[in-house]
Amino acid sequence: MAEAPLPELLIRRDLEPTRIPLRIEAPDVDAGEQAGAASDSHGVSELDASSWCDYTTGFIRDPEGLLEELITEVKWEQSEIWRYDHAVPERRLGAHLRFSDLNPALRQTALHLSAHYRVRFTDATALYYRNGNDFQGRHSDRSLKWLDNTLVAGLVLGDSRPFQLRPRRDWRDPVARADARHDVVLFPGKGDLLVMGGACQREWVHGVPETTSHEPRISVIWRWTSRNGRPDTAPSYREGRHYSDSTNRPGPRSRRV
Numbered sequence: 001m002a003e004a005p006l007p008e009l010l011i012r013r014d015l016e017p018t019r020i021p022l023r024i025e026a027p028d029v030d031a032g033e034q035a036g037a038a039s040d041s042h043g044v045s046e047l048d049a050s051s052w053c054d055y056t057t058g059f060i061r062d063p064e065g066l067l068e069e070l071i072t073e074v075k076w077e078q079s080e081i082w083r084y085d086h087a088v089p090e091r092r093l094g095a096h097l098r099f100s101d102l103n104p105a106l107r108q109t110a111l112h113l114s115a116h117y118r119v120r121f122t123d124a125t126a127l128y129y130r131n132g133n134d135f136q137g138r139h140s141d142r143s144l145k146w147l148d149n150t151l152v153a154g155l156v157l158g159d160s161r162p163f164q165l166r167p168r169r170d171w172r173d174p175v176a177r178a179d180a181r182h183d184v185v186l187f188p189g190k191g192d193l194l195v196m197g198g199a200c201q202r203e204w205v206h207g208v209p210e211t212t213s214h215e216p217r218i219s220v221i222w223r224w225t226s227r228n229g230r231p232d233t234a235p236s237y238r239e240g241r242h243y244s245d246s247t248n249r250p251g252p253r254s255r256r257v
């Protein structure tokens with residue numbers, strides 16, 4: 001009997017990710033060293049770290065082709081998020097991708113991630129930043145709820161925009177929130193794979209700030225939690241407040257574009 005042909009490999013599964021250590025102790029940096037390059041290992045304590053980041057450049061063999069395919073094939077939706085007492089449109093488009101609907105390159109990526117990190121990655125979320133005006137504000141993926149040991153893997157296509165990681169510290173303090181001295185800034189794009197792990201969603205926030213770019217960027221995100229430790233029960237502004245004189249009701253909404 002003739003052997004079935006092997007599926008074409010659309011990913012570089014032979015590549016080993018680079019573990020990027022995040023700064024855990026506050027290094028003695030001046031303003032000139034802000035937005036620290038990830039390669040600057042001053043003050044890094046990888047051994048004590050509970051948070052880490054894996055970075056693989058050039059993971060997708062045809063990143064431009066995949067970008068074009070996703071821009072045209074995915075059923076993009078405009079969603080609104082709840083901010084305190086009213087809904088505002090998110091400045092990017094999104095889509096939920098079921099594992100059964102993933103195209104071959106994304107399916108291979110999910111299978112590779114599952115094999116490498118030994119947990120099951122299936123459905124994904126795709127985010128489409130049409131140009132530099134679209135952005136993702138700093139946040140952590142607290143919807144995972146159990147944040148002590150999580151994996152958030154992002155395949156990034158298109159524009160290599162800054163991906164900003166900042167220690168969470170005291171998030172209620174506006175001065176601490178704006179402190180960029182210990183930022184780690186990566187530039188994933190063009191088929192790179194970025195995986196945040198450990199306590200990264202508990203101890204760090206991440207975001208994709210606005211730029212002046214005209215280029216599109218798509219990230220495809222898989223998330224997993226070990227469900228170990230204490231669940232995060234702090235309220236989020238997304239949950240909203242309902243004031244008695246307002247007809248607005250909190251809750252996510254989205255519409256097809």
Ligand SMILES: O=C(O)CCC(=O)C(=O)O
Binds near residue numbers: 127156207219
């Ligand atoms: O687009 C990205 O790379 C980040 C997306 C993100 O932060 C998120 O969906 O939580």
